[in-house]
Amino acid sequence: MITRKQVIPGDVITKGDLRYGSFIEKRDDQFIALRVGLAEISGEGVKLIPLSGPYIPHVEDQVVGKVIDMSGFGWEIDINSCFFGYLPASFVFGREFSPGTHDLSSRFKIGDLLLAKVEAFDRSRDPQMSVRGPGLGKIPKGEIIKISPTKVPRLIGRKGYMIQMLTGQTNTEMIVGQNGLIVVAGPPEGILKAAAAIKMIEEEAHVADLAKKVEEFLKEGAVSGS
Amino acid sequence: MEAKRKLIDDKGKRLDGRTWDQLRPVKIEVGVLKNADGSAFIEWGKNKIMAAVYGPKEVHPKHEVMPDRAVVRCRYHMAPFSVDERKNPAPSRREIEISKVIREALEPALVVEDYPRTAIEIFVEVLQSDGGSRVAGITAAALALADAGINMRDLVCGVSSGIVDGQVVLDLNDSEDKEGSGDMPVAIMPNLGLVTLLQIDGIYTPDHFKKAFELAIEGGKRIYEMQRQVLLQKYFGSSPAESTAEEQE
Structure with a gap:
C-alpha cells in the first residue's frame, strides 16, 4: 500500500x-523532506516527488540543449541547468579527431538545438x-x-x-528533454493546442486523474476550434 | 526634548490596539515574480517586502567558486520610497549589515553541498517599511527559496520581540522600535529547534531576555504555520487560503 503525503521542506515524512x-x-x-512535493511511503521505501526546482543532470538523461560556444575541441551546450554541458569533438568525429583536420562548425553551429x-x-x-x-x-x-x-x-x-495521447490528438511530434525543454513540430494549430495542453499539465501536475482531464481538454479544443 | 508618549495604555493596549502578545496582520504570497526562480511577497503590518531567489546558477566572478558547495549571496535593499524621507538608493551601512545577517540566518537551512560550483542569490527588496523588516524579509526569503526548489532542511521564520514601556511585547512596529527601550529580532528553524538569528538592541535584564526570547520563539511558530499554509496552498491548492491573523477594517 502506498501512502501519499503533501510535504514542505523540514516536514517529517515518516519514521523507521x-x-x-x-x-x-x-x-x-526520521525522514525529512527537503523540497515541496508529494511524499510516497510504501513497502519499498520513502520517495519524494518534488514540485519545483532546477534541473540537475543525471547520467543517461536525454536533454534538449542549445550550442552556445565552440572551441577547438568541443561544444558548450546550455542544458537549462546551473551546469553547462560539454560535448567533446571526439565524441562526434570519432577517435581520429584532430583539431587541425576537422571543422567543428560543419556539424553543429552556435545556436543549433x-x-x-x-x-x-x-x-x-x-x-x-x-550525441x-x-x-x-x-x-x-x-x-x-x-x-x-x-x-x-x-x-x-x-x-x-x-x-502519446498528446502527439496523437494534436498531430504533432514531440521531443521531450528531461531538463524541461520540449520541442514540438507539426501543423501550427497542432502546436498551439499542444502548447496549451502542456501548460495545463504543468499547472495541474499534482491533480489526480490528469490524463482524463487532458483528454477532455484536447477533445473540447477540437469542437470549439479556437 | 519632548516628553515621551506612552506606548501602552492603561488597559494594556498598544498604539495599534494590539495586546502584548499579538502579531500584526500578516499576508504572504508565493510565486509572484515570473522571471525569478522563486519569489514571495509579504505584507506584515505596514511592511511590504518582495523576496526573489535566482539560482543555483554559474558563479561570477569565477574566483569566488567553491568546489564543494554553493555560494549564497544576499542583498537586502530598501527602495527610496519605502520610508517617509527619501532614502538614498545606495546600500547603506545598515543594509549591508542586514544583508549579511539575513544570509547567515538562511544559510543553515540550505543544503549547499548539493549544488557545488554554483551561486544562489537572494534579493530582499523593501517596498514599504515598518518595524521588523529584517525578520519579515527572512520569512519571505525562506519561502522564495522553497519556491525555487532548493533543497532545504527546514523553513526559516522570524519575528521580533522587545521591551516597550518596561514590558516585554511581541512584534514591534516602527514607533515601538524607535521609542521603545529594546528590540530583539529572532529567526528560527522551527522543526529543527535551532536559532539562526539573534540580535539585541537595548538593555535587558536576564529576566527580560528570557521572557522576550521565549515570546519570540512562540511568535515564530505562529509565523511558521502561516508560511506552511501559504506554501501548501500554492502547490496543492488545498488548505484554507486565510493565513492572516486579525485583519481589521
Missing part, C-alpha cells in the same frame, strides 16, 4: 528503517554530453516550450501514455 530516495534526508530515525544524452556527470566537473544513439543529434525544426523539469515525468505519463 526504510530505504529512501532523493530530496530526503535521514535524521536519526541538440537532443543529447548525459554521458558522465559528477559533482566535480561539468556534465559531459554525447551517439538513436534519435540524438541536431533538432531541425519545431517550437520550444519550457516547463519545470520536475513536471517532465507527469508530461510523459505512465508508460508514455500522456505524451
